[in-house]
Amino acid sequence: MRISFSSLLLYISSISLAFSISSSTDADVLIKLKTAMIGPEGSGLNDWKLSSSPASHCSFSGVVCDERSRVTSLNVSFVPLYGSISADIGLLKKLVNITLSCNNLTGRLPVEFANLTSLKLLNVSNNNLGGEFPESIVSGLPDLEILDLYNNNFTGMLPTEIVKLKRLKHLHLGGNYFEGEIPAIYSEIQSLHYLALNGNGLSGSFPASLARLANLQELYVGYFNTYEGGIPPELGSLSSLRVLDMGGCNLSGEIPATLGSLKLLDTLFLQLNRLSGPIPAELSGLVSLKSLDLSNNNLTGEIPESFSELSELKLLNLFRNHLHGRIPMFIADLPNLEVLQVWENNFTFELPENLGRNGKLKNLDVATNHLTGMIPRDLCVGGRLQTLILMENYFFGPIPEELGECKSLTRVRLMKNFFNGTIPVGIFNLPLVDMLELNDNYFTGELPRQISGDNLGILILSNNWIIGEISAAIGNLAKLQTLSLELNRFSGEIPQEISDLKMLSKINISxxxxxxxxxxxxxxxxxxxxxxFSRNNLHGEIPTEISGLKMLSTLNLSRNQLTGRIPTEIRSMISLTTLDFSYNDLSGPIPTGGEFLVFSPSYFAGNPNLCSPHNLSCLSAHNPTQASGRKLSSSFNSSKLIITISLLLGVLLLFVFSVKKIRGYWKKHLKSKDWKLTPFQRLDFKVEDVLECLKEDNIIGKGGAGIVYRGSMPNGVDVAIKRLVGRTNGRSDHGFSAEIQTLGRIRHRNIVRLLGFVSNKDTNLLLYEYMSNGSLGELLHGPKGAHLHWEARYRVAVEAATGLCYLHHDCSPLIIHRDVKSNNILLDSEFEAHVADFGLAKFLQDAGASECMSSIAGSYGYIAPEYAYTLRVDEKSDVYSFGVVLLELITGRKPVGEFGDGVDIVRWVRKTTSEILEPSDSAAVMAVVDPRLSGYPLAGVINLFKVAMLCVEDHGEARPTMREIVHILTNPPPSARASSLLR
Incomplete structure (x- = not known):
């Protein structure tokens, strides 16, 4: 058939036109996608801009086109994006691959994905997409091979339509909120190589039918799922399996011996379950195994001798079980072993003598067993040993000199054993060691004259037999935070070089x-x-310079030979909670006022020349004028005695005659003499009603500033009565002025309400609305903390943030709290949060300005870095403290005292999350989240975790404002607002 030239031109022209239309359509779709995906932030995909070139869209980042400029691949990850996926994506008909992972995309998956009939890969992991999975989208995707929805907010049951994807090789639905049972029909997806359902809320029995997935190589089904029953023995038929991860999913029963048939398996994770019985000897059939974790179960028996055949093994975790017997000698001969962790079991006998000779050992932790013998000399023969933890056993003998040359060591914990001999000098000079704990042993000798551990933060040598002087070289440990040398035989003086330890937070040489x-x-x-410094032979006076330590909470100088007077400056140390000057040779009066009002008399006992404020005879001995006056008056004592007795008898008869009237008078009048009630609203009670409640039985709290009582008023209303120590004027009013000025002028639902105050010339009583559930700190860290579920914690975070936002942005002048902490967030009968305790509050005239304080105020663990170093305070100081509170809500831990001396919750969270091998938001949260929480919405916790870490940034300008925090918390992704999944 002949075609004319003109017809040919027309044909070519039509093809060109069609090509032009299709390419421009793809370009327009991409621009629409960009508009939808960048969301309210308005940034990202900056190079997605059309030009005159018809194929300009093919040069967009993440876009791949075919020879006709049709989009075949879209890979946009880590931008981040804050919007949603537009339904227009279904117009990109030639798409083969879609990867939109690691963004902040929200909304639902468009059903228009079903139009992408050529699609082979769909990856939208690590976003905030939610809702039920639209099963209809799989009907038009016959060629789909990879479906990855990991770490989103999908809900409902696991989709069953997926079984129609006959070419599907990779299915990842983990890290969502799917619930119910695993569909048994998933066994029909015979093409599957990879199946991950971990981190959901799945339940029911684990389906044995999955054993029919003959091509399956990786199976992840643990973490937050809670199955009933045990591991199906049928899984032993998955001959292609390389990874089996069933950790943390409530499995019970024994480990099936059939798992030993998995010849290709290199990773077996069954930790954090309720598995019992012995470790099957048949697991020695796992000849390719590299990582075995059976920790945190109820396993019994011994380590099977057959495990000597596991020549590829690198990691062996058996800690927190009930295993016993010997750690087999063959363990040392495993050629590739890097990590051996068997702590908290009942192992006995010695460690294998050859342990470490393979030259690859990195981490050894055998703490809290019944092991004995000496430390093997070759633990660091390969120069890779990082962690050595042998504490709480029965080891003896000296530390091998070879460990003093192990430059790779970062942590050494040998306490509570029977080690003896001299500590190798090299131990104190290892460049990477940050923790050296050798306490509760029998070490002898002296500290070396050369100490230069560049990273040493914790040095604990207490309860040994070490002699000699404390080496001046201790001052070289620039990063030292904890120094514990107590219960030894040190002599000499405290070296002046101690002053070089700028990061030191705890010193104990008692x-x-x-x-x-x-x-x-x-x-x-x-x-x-x-x-x-207690129980030594220190002499001289207590230096007044100690009062300059504004973060000091404990000062114990008891049982020394100190002389002179107690410095009155100490009473201004508001952070001081424990003080002991007993059994010295101090003299003069005990200072009054300030912090001395809350210290027990026993803290000053054993000082015969020290005067109590109420001991007039002692005081007069130190006051000659008063002593001479007393001597002069003694001559009149005899004559006065008769007159005094007569008068007393007369008064006694009068008292007996009118006892009822006198008692009533004292109760109603004399008791309230000079007291004045100043209300801030209408009150239906009187001064007498308040004073009647100041009883020991009514005390509900004590602190450095005073005592808090619960008072039941005649009208049936309960109030909290805070009795402040000190007077109403000067610097010792313990926050009375600040409290009155602040709470007396503000009204907000999430700020505790000051009803009024009662005062006389000596005492101030602040009256607040009563909070029946106490403080957040008491509830969170007490026995009831386990019942404070996620919804309640998140609500407290929002309400406390709202109260602080009011102080920072809606008050004029703005108010800085300066003591934000969990104990100052009170909860009413409905668990609604109220910010309290404004005794340290300050007014700022200009938002964004700062004010220089004369000293540090606040609570240890909550104080912002710039405040501690520069004494400058602004609203971002409160933001830091609030971030610490958020970390308390997430982790359930106190800000200090749980992580080793000198380590607070911020440092612990940063360190813990930085050690995650595969960092991600969910992994970071799961590493630190309160183990008492269950069924929480992961996206919600991640959202709060991100806010907390922003709040505790080291630099104030990097932290958000409280207004921004409230916006983030009250407008979270849909999944973060989901209900708690507590079961």
Whole structure:
């Protein structure tokens, strides 16, 4: 057939036109996708801009086109994006691959995905997509091979339509909120190589039918799923399986011996379950196994001798079980072993002598067993050993000199054993060691003259037999935070070089033979929170410079030979909670007022020349004028005695005659004499009603500033009565002025309401609305903390943030709280949060400005870095403290005291999350989240975790404002607002 030239031109022209239309359609679709995906932030995909070139869209980042400029691949990850996926994506008909992972996309998956009939890969993992999975989208995707929806917010039951995807090789539905049972029909997806359902809320029995997935290579089904029953023995028929991860999903029963048939398996994770019985010897058939984790179960028996055949094994975790017997000698001969962790079991006998000779050992933790013998000499023969933890066993003998040359070591914990001999000098000079705990042993000798551990943060040598002086070289440990040398035989003086330890937070040298004076240079250690110099031979006076340590909470100088007076400056140390000056030779009066009002008399016992404020005879001995006056008056004592007795008898008869009237008078009038009630609203009670409640039985809290009572008023209303120590004027009013000025002028639902105050010339009583559920700190860290579920915690975070936002942005002048902490967030009968305790509050005239304080105020663990170093405070200081509260809500841990001395919750969270091998938001949260929580919405926790980490940024300008925080918390992704899944 002949075609004319003109017809040919027309044909070519029509093809060109069609090509032009199709390419421009793809370009337009991409621009629409961009508009939808960048969301309210308005940034991202900046190079997605059309030009005059018809194929300009093919040069967009993440876009791949075919020879006709049709989009075949779309890979946009880690941008991030904050919008949603437009339904227009279904117009990109030639798409083969879609990867939109690791963004912040929200909304639902468009059903228009079903139009992408050529699609082979769909990856939208690590977003905030939600709702039920639209099963209809799989009907038009016959060629789909990879479907990855990991770490989103999908809900409902696991989709069953997926079984129609006959070419599907990779299915990842983990990290969502799917519930119900695993569909048994998933066994029909015979093409599957990879199946991940971990991190959901699945339940029911684990289906044995999945054993029919003959091509399956990786199976992840644990973490937050809670199955009934045990591991199906049928899984032993998955001959292609390389990874089996069933950790943390409530499995019970014994480990099936059939798993030993999986010849290709290199990873077996069954930790954090309720598995019992012995470890099957048949697992030795796992000849390719590299990682075995059976920790945190109820396993019994011994390590099977057959495990000597596991020549590829790198990681062996058996900790927290009930295993016993010997750690087999063959363990040391495993050629590739890097990690051996068997702590908290009942192992006995010695460690294998050859342990470490394979040259690959990195981590050894055998703590809390019944092991004995000496430390194997070759643990670090390969120069890779990082962690050595042998604590709480029965080891003896010296530390091998070879460990003093192990430059790779980062942590050494050998406490509570029977080690003896001299500590190798090299141990104190290892460049990477950050923790050295050798306490509760029988070490002898002296500290070396050369100490230079560049990273040493914790040095604990307490309860040994170490002698000699404390080496001046201790000052070389620039990063030292904890120094514990108590219960040894140290002598000499405290070295002045201690002042070089700028990061030191705790020093304890008690129960030694230390002499000399307390060095005044100690005041340069501004981070000190605890000093214990008790039970030594220190002499001289207590240096007044100690009062400059504004973070000090514990000061124990008892049982020394200190003389002179107690510095009155100490009473201004508001952070001081524990003080002990007992059994010295101090003299003069005990200072009154300030912090001395809350210290027990026992803290000053054993000082015969020390005067109580109420001991007039002692005081007069130190006051000659008063003593001479007393002597002069003694001559009149005899004559006065008769007159005094007569008068007393007369008064007694009068008292007996009118006892009822006198008692009533005292109760109603004399008791309230000079007291004044100042209300801030109408009150239906009187001064007498308040004073009647100041009884020991009504005390509900004590603190450095005073005592809090619960008072039941005659009208049936309960109030909280805060009795402040100190007077109403001067610097010792313990926050009375600040509290009155602040709470007396503001009204907000999430700020505790000050009803009024009662005062006389000596005492102030603040009256608040009563909060029946106490403080967040008491509830969260007490026995009831396990019942504070996620919804309640998130609600408290929002309400507390709202209260602080009011202070920072809606008050004029703005108010800085300066003592934001969980104990100052009170909960009413409905668990609604109210910010309380404004005793340290300050007014700022200009938002964004800062004010220089004369000293640090606040609570240890909550104080912002710039406040501690520069004494400058602004609203971002409150933001940091609030971030610490958020971390308490997430982790369930206290801000200090649970992570080792000198480590607070912020440092612990940063360190813990940085050690995750495969970092991600969900992995970070799961590493630190409160183990008492269950069924929480992961996206909601991640949302709060991100906010918390923003709040505790080291630099104030990097932190959000409270207004921004409230916006983030009250407008979270849909999944973050989901109901708690507590079961």
């Amino acid at each position: 129960a030694n033979n230390i002499s000399g004076k307390i060095p005044t240079s100690l005041a340069y250690c501004k981070s000190l929170a605890s000093i214990d």
